[in-house]
Amino acid sequence: MTNISFPEPTITAVSKPFWDKVAEKQFYLQQCDDCAQWVFYPRAHCPHCFGSHLTWKEASGQGKLKSWSMVHRTGHPAWQERTPYAVGIVELAEGPSLLTHLLINEQELHYQLPVEISFQSLNERLLPFFQKKGD
Ligand SMILES: [Zn+2]
Incomplete structure (x- = not known):
């Protein structure tokens, strides 16, 4: 690659x-x-x-999953080797919603799934992804 x-x-x-x-x-x-x-x-x-x-x-970095989509073909070639992956909208505990990368298997995704922030390094920059709460 x-x-x-x-x-x-x-x-x-x-x-x-x-x-x-x-x-x-x-x-x-x-x-x-x-x-x-x-x-x-x-x-x-x-x-x-x-x-x-x-x-x-x-x-808090806590929230619930409001909506999601699996990505199989990416908008940028750098993401292609990570496919398939999920992106979704997290309703944060404080109220606003955030579009984010989800570190969750497709079979485990469901509406209102409790999620929490997980900082991931890409290009040596940390990004705010979300994972299943407690993972
Ligand atoms: Zn105001």
């Missing part, structure tokens, strides 16, 4: 704190100081009350 690099996340000034924490194996989300709602993806304004006072806080 040729050595193809995985595509890197696009890191902006707004999302940089998220990725800086992930690099330390920590999972932080923004919480709105005005309405107390948690926010993901990283933003400059709260999508619930449009306030601009968002504070980065440590999140």
Whole structure:
């Protein structure tokens, strides 16, 4: 297999704190100081009350599986040797949903499956994947 690099996340000034924490194996989300709602993806304004006072806080890294899909043909060749794998939407315990790579066998995937974060290294960068809770 040729050595193809995985595509890197696009890191902006707004999302940089998220990725800086992930690099330390920590999972932080923004919480709105005005309405107390948690926010993901990283933003400059709260999508619930449009306030601009968002504070980065440590999140549980826990959630439940809301939806998923098995990937057999990838959008980028670097992922092809990992197929088949699952991607899914995790409803985080704090409320927001996150699209993520799932480290779960297809036979074990089900709606509301309890999941937890698992930091995985690709291209020497840590990424927030999710696994079955307790694995
Ligand atoms: Zn708000």
